[in-house]
Amino acid sequence: MSTPILVPQLGNEITEAEVTEWLKSPGDAIEQGELIAVITTTKMSMEIEAPASGTLGAIVVPEGELAEVGATLATIE
Amino acid sequence: MPKTLAVDPEKTMQRGEVAFARVPVHAYDTPFADERRAYGDEGLRAALRHMIVIREFETMLGTFKATGAYEGIAYTYKGPAHLSLGQEGAAVGAALALEPDDHIFGSHRSHGEFLAKGLSAIDKMDASRLETIMDEHKGGALKRLVSEHVGGTGKTLAENFLLFGLLAEIFMRESGFNGGMGGSMHAFFPPFGTYPNNAIVGASAGIATGAALRKKLAGNGGICVANAGDGSTGCGPVWEAMNFAAMAQYDTLWDDAVKGGLPVLFFFNNNFYAMGGQTSGETMGWERLSRIGAAVNPASMHAETVDGSNPLAVADAVHRKRALLLEGKGPALLDVECYRISGHSTTDANVYRTRQELKAWERFDPISRFGTQLVEAGVLGQDDVEQMREEVRRAITAVTRAVVDPEIAPVIDIPADPTAIGKLMFSNTEIDLPEGQAPLLKQPEESAPIRQIARKARTGKGEDGEALSPMRAVTVRDGLFESVLAHMTCDERLVAYGEECREWGGAFGVYRGLSDIMPYHRLFNSPISEAAIVATAVGYALEGGRALVELMYGDFIGRAGDEIFNQMAKWQSMSAGELQVPVVLRCSVGSKYGAQHSQDWSALISHMPGLKVLYPATPYDAKGLMASALASNDPVVMFESQRLYDTVEQFRTDGVPEDYYRIPMGEPDIKRQGKDVTVLTIGPALYTAIKAADTLEETANLSCEVIDVRSLVPFNYEKVLESVKKTGHLLIVTEASERGSFAMTLSANVARFAFADLKAAPRVLGSPNWIVPGAEMEQTYFPQPADIIDIVTGEFYPERRSNRLGIRNWDDIELSKLGI
Numbered sequence: 001m002s003t004p005i006l007v008p009q010l011g012n013e014i015t016e017a018e019v020t021e022w023l024k025s026p027g028d029a030i031e032q033g034e035l036i037a038v039i040t041t042t043k044m045s046m047e048i049e050a051p052a053s054g055t056l057g058a059i060v061v062p063e064g065e066l067a068e069v070g071a072t073l074a075t076i077e
Numbered sequence: 078m079p080k081t082l083a084v085d086p087e088k089t090m091q092r093g094e095v096a097f098a099r100v101p102v103h104a105y106d107t108p109f110a111d112e113r114r115a116y117g118d119e120g121l122r123a124a125l126r127h128m129i130v131i132r133e134f135e136t137m138l139g140t141f142k143a144t145g146a147y148e149g150i151a152y153t154y155k156g157p158a159h160l161s162l163g164q165e166g167a168a169v170g171a172a173l174a175l176e177p178d179d180h181i182f183g184s185h186r187s188h189g190e191f192l193a194k195g196l197s198a199i200d201k202m203d204a205s206r207l208e209t210i211m212d213e214h215k216g217g218a219l220k221r222l223v224s225e226h227v228g229g230t231g232k233t234l235a236e237n238f239l240l241f242g243l244l245a246e247i248f249m250r251e252s253g254f255n256g257g258m259g260g261s262m263h264a265f266f267p268p269f270g271t272y273p274n275n276a277i278v279g280a281s282a283g284i285a286t287g288a289a290l291r292k293k294l295a296g297n298g299g300i301c302v303a304n305a306g307d308g309s310t311g312c313g314p315v316w317e318a319m320n321f322a323a324m325a326q327y328d329t330l331w332d333d334a335v336k337g338g339l340p341v342l343f344f345f346n347n348n349f350y351a352m353g354g355q356t357s358g359e360t361m362g363w364e365r366l367s368r369i370g371a372a373v374n375p376a377s378m379h380a381e382t383v384d385g386s387n388p389l390a391v392a393d394a395v396h397r398k399r400a401l402l403l404e405g406k407g408p409a410l411l412d413v414e415c416y417r418i419s420g421h422s423t424t425d426a427n428v429y430r431t432r433q434e435l436k437a438w439e440r441f442d443p444i445s446r447f448g449t450q451l452v453e454a455g456v457l458g459q460d461d462v463e464q465m466r467e468e469v470r471r472a473i474t475a476v477t478r479a480v481v482d483p484e485i486a487p488v489i490d491i492p493a494d495p496t497a498i499g500k501l502m503f504s505n506t507e508i509d510l511p512e513g514q515a516p517l518l519k520q521p522e523e524s525a526p527i528r529q530i531a532r533k534a535r536t537g538k539g540e541d542g543e544a545l546s547p548m549r550a551v552t553v554r555d556g557l558f559e560s561v562l563a564h565m566t567c568d569e570r571l572v573a574y575g576e577e578c579r580e581w582g583g584a585f586g587v588y589r590g591l592s593d594i595m596p597y598h599r600l601f602n603s604p605i606s607e608a609a610i611v612a613t614a615v616g617y618a619l620e621g622g623r624a625l626v627e628l629m630y631g632d633f634i635g636r637a638g639d640e641i642f643n644q645m646a647k648w649q650s651m652s653a654g655e656l657q658v659p660v661v662l663r664c665s666v667g668s669k670y671g672a673q674h675s676q677d678w679s680a681l682i683s684h685m686p687g688l689k690v691l692y693p694a695t696p697y698d699a700k701g702l703m704a705s706a707l708a709s710n711d712p713v714v715m716f717e718s719q720r721l722y723d724t725v726e727q728f729r730t731d732g733v734p735e736d737y738y739r740i741p742m743g744e745p746d747i748k749r750q751g752k753d754v755t756v757l758t759i760g761p762a763l764y765t766a767i768k769a770a771d772t773l774e775e776t777a778n779l780s781c782e783v784i785d786v787r788s789l790v791p792f793n794y795e796k797v798l799e800s801v802k803k804t805g806h807l808l809i810v811t812e813a814s815e816r817g818s819f820a821m822t823l824s825a826n827v828a829r830f831a832f833a834d835l836k837a838a839p840r841v842l843g844s845p846n847w848i849v850p851g852a853e854m855e856q857t858y859f860p861q862p863a864d865i866i867d868i869v870t871g872e873f874y875p876e877r878r879s880n881r882l883g884i885r886n887w888d889d890i891e892l893s894k895l896g897i
């Protein structure tokens with residue numbers, strides 16, 4: 001089973017965010033709730049927690065790129 | 078909210094009780110023989126003499142007020158005389174323990190402190206330092222005046238210089254220490270360690286605290302003293318200052334080199350009364366003033382109650398507190414009990430106290446008490462005391478005779494130069510961006526949020542002309558940040574703080590990423606203390622630093638009213654330009670959150686003489702004006718619209734330069750050229766006007782020239798007048814309530830300056846004179862493009878009139894009758 005890591009809804013005016021840092025690499029074992037990435041909006045930076053335990057799959061949005069709210073950043077296998 | 082400080086429920090929920098550090102009351106018991114050994118007879122005699130100088134000086138003022146003459150010299154003194162007769166022991170005792178480089182800040186009743194500190198500095202300084210100070214003050218002009226008309230050499234000359242400079246200031250003469258711009262309640266002379274005295278009760282508390290922060294960071298030693306009365310313990314800003322000085326972060330989070338509480342001593346001259354209101358037993362609940370230390374921190378601020386009628390007891394306490402402060406254990410508090418035998422002012426009829434009470438305190442007159450003690454111990458004879466009094470009276474008479482003489486000490490000749498005081502309002506100077514780099518935690522490029530800005534497009538339009546999102550192009554927020562970053566990284570004197578300024582990056586993220594690179598002492602979270610935020614910034618600046626502080630919402634200006642209006646705005650001019658106040662105060666202007674979070678109070682600030690006021694609306698202007706504000710040696714209030722933080726650059730085709738640049742304050746900017754109507758906008762109204770201008774062009778064939786004021790103070794009218802010459806019509810748009818708005822000032826002035834060019838009276842379109850409603854109703858409140866179109870086509874070009882588009886079909890004359 002695979003769980004997508006999504007850009008969360010960050011308030012009704014924020015439509016996109018930048019992935020500023022991946023704290024894990026593909027293949028890393030991940031616990032649910034662990035911090036896996038930092039994203040930044042126009043106003044703030046926030047940490048993304050793993051929605052499930054497993055292994056980090058392919059990264060869809062690399063560091064420095066933008067993603068819309070709701071987009072998949074990576075998956076957990 | 079630093080993550081290093083976890084809030085542990087297991088710990089905080091444990092049963093227990095709060096312990097308070099004990100607060101000693103009149104614990105002084107040093108044997109006189111020990112004091113005599115420590116000070117020497119010379120030192121003890123000097124302490125007595127200093128008290129006599131203060132007594133005689135203030136007696137002279139009181140006599141002038143009461144009889145119009147002193148020692149045969151006639152003079153009518155019209156100003157205030159808050160005398161401290163009876164309280165001299167407190168002032169002289171403190172000064173005995175202070176060093177020349179300790180800085181004191183005082184109150185309306187501070188002649189005594191000023192003289193005591195000055196006399197002590199003169200005693201402690203060597204002759205050559207004194208000569209240099211006198212030679213450097215106004216190019217030696219005061220020294221020459223005193224030499225010629227009063228005389229004296231060495232320390233005697235320095236004492237005459239001190240008395241002359243103070244009395245001339247009290248009588249508002251040009252040769253006064255503050256150019257006659259301060260007067261009795263404000264006199265100060267930094268070279269002797271006396272800093273502004275304040276006519277606002279308690280206002281020195283926050284200023285001294287900020288100065289102490291600067292002293293600590295500059296590492297140049299010494300402490301700051303906030304002198305205040307017992308009445309000031311009822312003032313919110315005093316409590317804010319004490320807490321600011323005691324914040325835990327100095328110990329828990331700051332670097333070792335700057336660890337520890339602020340070196341500030343809150344010195345309360347507790348004379349038991351605030352005018353007629355009796356603090357002990359009537360207006361305050363503390364029972365003993367020193368108790369309030371226990372409310373502030375676990376050390377109870379090292380508070381003590383001491384006997385202000387005994388200078389040696391006061392000196393002992395100040396000496397011990399000073400040592401604690403220099404060890405980083407500040408702040409400290411002293412409750413110095415003393416009794417004012419004179420009235421609060423010369424109109425005081427003593428209706429609030431009995432003869433018996435006055436009589437009972439006679440025994441505690443510090444001068445007779447200390448004099449008797451010295452005579453009994455054989456330090457000097459009774460005749461010597463009389464001689465001392467006589468010599469002091471002679472010196473003060475000589476100084477007084479010279480100062481009242483308008484030939485020797487004239488009042489500044491305003492009729493000869495009618496704007497002379499006006500020219501003191503601003504220095505109009507700025508610093509260069511310092512070279513090199515201040516110590517940082519890491520380089521800016523190593524911070525992800527800072528890197529993110531570097532990747533953005535510099536204009537708001539993409540290659541195909543499409544509008545770019547605020548994630549892809551530099552915004553107003555980024556423009557502000559780039560200039561803040563430029564100054565913060567290279568200017569170690571500059572500190573930035575306010576509520577949520579560190580991890581959060583300011584409530585609206587302008588400093589996002591700055592906490593990655595800035596050590597705590599350069600960027601920190603303040604308590605929710607708007608008064609202390611501004612007052613400490615002022616003190617920090619007066620002490621030689623530069624401060625960038627933030628009020629989360631402009632709506633909180635009221636909480637820092639005195640600090641903005643009377644402190645930040647005034648010390649440059651009240652010091653006749655001797656001091657500067659390089660403070661930038663950022664105030665965001667909100668929307669969506671209703672009546673107490675959405676108000677544009679730029680007019681309120683602009684009304685106050687002494688503040689420069691900016692309100693940029695584009696990324697280019699935000700960056701250039703923020704750079705000018707941070708470089709300015711004058712205080713600047715920067716308004717920032719929350720609605721515009723995410724706005725990208727839409728006016729400059731080559732975008733926002735990456736490099737550092739400044740836009741001069743005071744210059745409005747034409748954002749759209751036109752010929753039929755001039756629309757002058759303040760803040761976000763720019764975008765409303767641009768939308769209206771587009772529509773008017775298309776639908777009514779009318780072209781609008783849109784000018785953004787950018788600065789409110791100063792303001793150069795020339796561009797606006799030129800534009801009006803061409804168009805003949807002026808509409809000013811603001812989101813502030815119309816009544817008393819800055820737009821009204823602009824309108825009245827243009828009507829006067831360009832009367833002949835105008836085809837109709839200038840028109841102001843602002844928000845109505847009622848509360849700002851919430852987001853759902855905001856469009857009915859702030860001016861909309863439709864309202865602009867209605868005015869332009871309905872009033873300026875009636876022949877092109879169309880049906881009313883907006884909802885403003887009200888009658889302003891009728892509304893005014895209702896007060897709205």
Ligand SMILES: Cc1ncc(C[n+]2csc(CCOP(=O)(O)OP(=O)(O)O)c2C)c(N)n1
Nearest residue numbers: 186276277278306307308309348350351352
């Ligand atoms: C903010 C403020 N409120 C009121 C006053 C008017 N006022 C001047 S002095 C004074 C009494 C102050 O009492 P205290 O602090 O005990 O000082 P003291 O006069 O006894 O030296 C008052 C109410 C003022 N100057 N500032």
Ligand SMILES: [Mg+2]
Nearest residue numbers: 306307350351
């Ligand atoms: Mg008092």
